[in-house]
Amino acid sequence: MITEIAWKNVWRNKPRSLIVIAAITVGVFAGVFSIAIMNSAIVQRIDASVNEELAHIQVNNKDFRNSSDIKSIIPDYNQVVSEMMSAPGMKEVSGRIIIRGIASTSARSTGVEISGINVEKERRMLKLADKIIPGTGTFFESETRFNRAYIGEKLAKELNIIRYNLDEEALSRLREKGVPEKIISGLEPIYGERFTSGRKLQKAVENLLGEKDYKKFINPVMEAAWSYREGSRIILTFVDINNIQTGAAFRISGIFRTNNDMFEETSVFVPEEELRKLTGLKDNDYHRVIGLLDENSFTEEATSEIREALSSYEVLNWKEIQPDLAMFADMMQQIYGLFMAIILAALAFGIVNTMLMSVLERTKEIGMLAAIGMNRRRIFIMIMLESIFLSIVGGLSGMAVGGTVIALTAKKGINLMQYSEGFEAMGYSAHLFPAIDTNFFIITTILIVLTGILSSMYPARKALQLNPVEAIRTE
Template sequence: MKTIFTIAWRNIWRHPGRSGVLIAAITAGLWAGVVTVGTMNGLLLQRVNYLIESEITHLQMHHPEFLTERRPADSLSNTAALFRFLDSDARVSGWAPRVLSDAMLQSPVKTSGVRIRGLDPEREMRTTTFLERLTDGDYLSIEGVRNPLLMGEALMEQHRMRLGDRIVLTFETTGGELTSAAFNIVGQFRSASTEYDESTVLVHADDLSQHLSPVPVYHEVGILLHDIDDAPAVASALNEGFPEIRAQTWTQVSPELSTLVAFSGFMLYVVTIIIMTALAFGILNTMLMALFERLREIAMLLSIGMSRARIFVMILLEAVLLTLTGAAAGFALAGLSLWHFSGSGINFEMFAEGTAELGWDHLVFPVITTGEFISIGLIVVFVTLAASLYPAFKAIKIQPIQ
């Protein structure tokens, strides 16, 4: 086997220019593929982490019919016992009750449909990171201002509003009647999604609740856990202990996120297979050219007693060594690139407006796991072996006497 390995390695470098070009193509292709997969993983991880940390959290609780009907009357019941349960569960890192309502926003410029999120400022700060998105003004815990409100920058621009201005929100009460209330803009925020900024306003939960009902009401509770893997177990415990509510994990609250996570694993194989399939034609071409140049040599090896099986293995080994040389260089280059970008990030600022429309940040930190590196390596070897089978079969069919 050592002899076959030596011959295969020397055969590769008989034509250093041709082999070098193919190795360079494999290196560039794998580098691009790995960096592309890492960037896609970074985009998806960024999206998942952002939504979990800033809004969705690991678990949410609602009235069973609230998510489909969004009626103000469909509020959580037995909240005192529910909150005691959350405080006593060691798996819970933080929780925040919310009051939700759909409304019409009226300003001197225009009228828009918005969704109101009533927050408990103190608990929300301990549960989510949305406060980091505040770009100007004060948070809802400001004192001395009646009915404070936070508005997205995009929505403020549409209505030509400034900090300190007053708007009127019209919404439905728990009794089914329409009511209006004036709110004062005390701060503005900018999230990763322009659509969210244009359609959401944030107010104090107590202020919104007193306009909706004579008694305090909550429509949602966001729960942050110490370990995301505990989400199904905690949701099951809540649903069993409180049958009048519906607890859902982040994958159930936002199915598109779980689809994106599954999609990332699928795209790893798609991108790698596309790149390697293109490179496979180069490998096939190189091996066939080498074979036609060495017909007499291979016939001589057969004549002096080398078995056809060894000839077959030698051709396969040449293709594998050629590809692995390029793959090693490609993986090394990709590893260095990912290491660099994991600290500084890949800046897509020129596409910032478009990415914001889709809910993505323009700064992406690529991520790739050891398992994904191994998977790409296995795909490389498999495609290489498949591409070299035809030249290898042609080699063992050579008749020395001809």
């Protein structure tokens, strides 16, 4: 009965209740959605880091990371593999040869980390093969008599392999993407011109289109004009097992694009057998073994087990290799907390205000209830239930709206390509797929109810202080 009255009381002043509910809805939605966006940046970054770059756990020769010495190989590869495979949640492991070297073309040269990989295993384990830019080749699928290398777009640009050219093909790609004809014809002066760097094309486009259209259309234009000569070669230089400088030409097998500029700029992947021939490393000579887990959540447990079993090795997980990432993930938790605290505080004030108004407006009625025998506990519960209903309705509708918007945007993602440079320089994707886990929803619901309860205390106490005699007399 009290529950029923409380529920009905919520709706007796509909406009007021709806305004509060709308305010709560907007607050909760804004909180949930912005957390989902921030969360997605982190989750995508962790996902990319784990699935494209590092895997979950790495085992190195103890000296390797300090010395980068080609001779710091893992002494007993088979033992390492079997220990790693017996760790909880371990899906697959693979050895890597890792060599510091220099990549160069006739134009430029730059320092890189060359990874000799087991192509078949890594195709299964990591998503790097999927990150290939269409039209640039394959992940080591075509057999040639040349050595092959899989490099990042950034490195390709750095080495001056990529050109930009608004040829016929590029123009038709632009039309396909729905870029207005006005913009395309505006670019006429640079049709067919070859740009040796993205920056030069950007400048030319900005001059032709003006700032506003430039911002809007530069990304599709860059995308369409991008071109690269298949089979371009780079020279990789490094030292072999005898500390003798060596090197060879490598055909570009494919070019990948990730959201991590640093990684793209410094990583070169080469089939391990090709690297073995050049360096003199034998079969099962690896510097590092990477292990992929079924899920991130196994990380700590698996790391500590492997660390115990392989005490003479350096065992690192992704959190340790990229402490900034782990820090960001931790920081997210705190930002969650802060955000929720702000939203809930705003919510609490809204409820206190509304309920106080509602109680003071009903002085007489509450006095009457006390007079006819509704005890203090019941009056308190009634006011409390009213606050809880308000906050639950508002909270749930906020989460429903938030959930819906997240679900809608999660499919296509939110494209912040305009700001992509800033994001990608830090290794974060500019194309965000908002995501939030169910736990968050459950915790938020509980917090909202708690806030409802807490913020009902003051108005409910106020209601109890009413003296029935005084209250009834109030006209």
